[in-house]
Amino acid sequence: MNGIKILLITGVAFIAVYFFIRLRNSLFDIILLLSLIAAAIIFIIFPETTNSLAHKLGVGRGADLVFYTSIIIFWFVILKLYARIRKLEQIITQIVRKDAIEEADKPANE
Amino acid sequence: MSAPINNNSTWIIVPAYNESTTIQKVVGDLLGYGYNIVVVDDGSNKSLAPQLKNFTSIYFIRHKVNMGQGAALQTGISFALQKGANWLITFDADGQHSSTDISTLLTPLQSGSTDIVLGSRFLTDGKHNAGPFRRLALHTGRWINFFLTGLYLSDAHNGLRAMNRMAAQKIDLKENRMAHATEILFAIKEHHLKYVEVPVTITYTDYSKSKGQSVFNSIRIFFDLVLHKLFE
Numbered sequence: 001m002n003g004i005k006i007l008l009i010t011g012v013a014f015i016a017v018y019f020f021i022r023l024r025n026s027l028f029d030i031i032l033l034l035s036l037i038a039a040a041i042i043f044i045i046f047p048e049t050t051n052s053l054a055h056k057l058g059v060g061r062g063a064d065l066v067f068y069t070s071i072i073i074f075w076f077v078i079l080k081l082y083a084r085i086r087k088l089e090q091i092i093t094q095i096v097r098k099d100a101i102e103e104a105d106k107p108a109n110e
Numbered sequence: 111m112s113a114p115i116n117n118n119s120t121w122i123i124v125p126a127y128n129e130s131t132t133i134q135k136v137v138g139d140l141l142g143y144g145y146n147i148v149v150v151d152d153g154s155n156k157s158l159a160p161q162l163k164n165f166t167s168i169y170f171i172r173h174k175v176n177m178g179q180g181a182a183l184q185t186g187i188s189f190a191l192q193k194g195a196n197w198l199i200t201f202d203a204d205g206q207h208s209s210t211d212i213s214t215l216l217t218p219l220q221s222g223s224t225d226i227v228l229g230s231r232f233l234t235d236g237k238h239n240a241g242p243f244r245r246l247a248l249h250t251g252r253w254i255n256f257f258l259t260g261l262y263l264s265d266a267h268n269g270l271r272a273m274n275r276m277a278a279q280k281i282d283l284k285e286n287r288m289a290h291a292t293e294i295l296f297a298i299k300e301h302h303l304k305y306v307e308v309p310v311t312i313t314y315t316d317y318s319k320s321k322g323q324s325v326f327n328s329i330r331i332f333f334d335l336v337l338h339k340l341f342e
Contacts, residue, residue, distance in 0.1 A: 083341050086341055089177075089286060090284060092175075093177055093181050093184075096173050096175060096181075097173070097181070097185045097188065100172055100173050100174070101189050104148075104169055104170065104171045104189055106168070106169065107158075107159045107160075107161075107165060107168065107170040
């Protein structure tokens with residue numbers, strides 16, 4: 001076990017704890033999270049496994065494969081966040097609109 | 111549907127954001143016609159109410175925070191519908207529209223043959239003084255609108271429109287910012303609203319240009335539209 005492995009595993013562990021505290025409600029989330037954590041730890045301890053997987057998919061190095069997949073995952077996460085932001089924006093708009101219409105008045109009374 | 115247009119059930123919706131320089135003149139020009147006027151102050155840094163306090167006949171709505179022109183328009187539309195509006199007109203507060211065009215917009219509605227009338231600066235008889243870059247942006251916008259909605263119009267993003275009550279009820283703007291102009295076209299398509307374009311005059315002043323959208327903002331509008339297509 002060399003330094004970088006310990007560093008990465010500690011990082012993954014912190015993220016895992018953080019997420020477990022936050023989403024305890026859905027079984028699907030827990031399973032997904034567990035498998036992601038397991039995969040991350042396996043790849044950290046045995047980096048060669050990414051190499052063989054990469055070769056099967058026609059990618060030169062394991063590190064490249066990890067890089068490509070993370071780009072796609074990040075895009076997905078960004079889109080999900082955008083969807084969330086839009087939703088929040090619509091809710092805020094509805095609240096502000098309702099409030100504004102209820103208080104509609106002649107300008108002199110404002 | 112062919113209730114005669116009387117100015118009493120005609121509502122002019124004026125969305126305004128920090129338009130303190132022009133709002134008095136714009137509202138003053140509109141007053142003479144006897145229409146109902148509602149100014150939607152979209153969370154201006156300083157409330158526009160003090161400037162409007164002498165106009166006792168108009169309504170004033172203020173968003174507590176700034177949310178964008180689309181949101182302000184929808185607030186005005188919802189309010190006017192609550193008040194029993196039969197004919198609704200959207201009119202920009204920066205002085206680029208001309209109050210004399212309103213009757214031109216109302217005429218096709220009056221006959222009952224149309225649900226929504228869109229102002230166009232590029233039709234014959236339409237007038238504008240847009241610079242070459244703005245023209246290019248607007249024409250690109252037309253093509254994007256055509257690509258997204260199948261409606262090929264002569265103008266894009268013209269804030270001067272008129273609609274009847276039925277159309278106003280169907281339109282439910284979710285795009286808070288400028289992409290609402292295309293969202294109205296989505297609604298036309300989805301609900302099979304009958305629409306027509308009429309020529310109007312657009313006068314860009316240095317003020318309206320500095321206040322209004324920059325040409326580069328069209329990229330953001332396009333981005334909003336792509337997201338709209340993805341998520342709505």
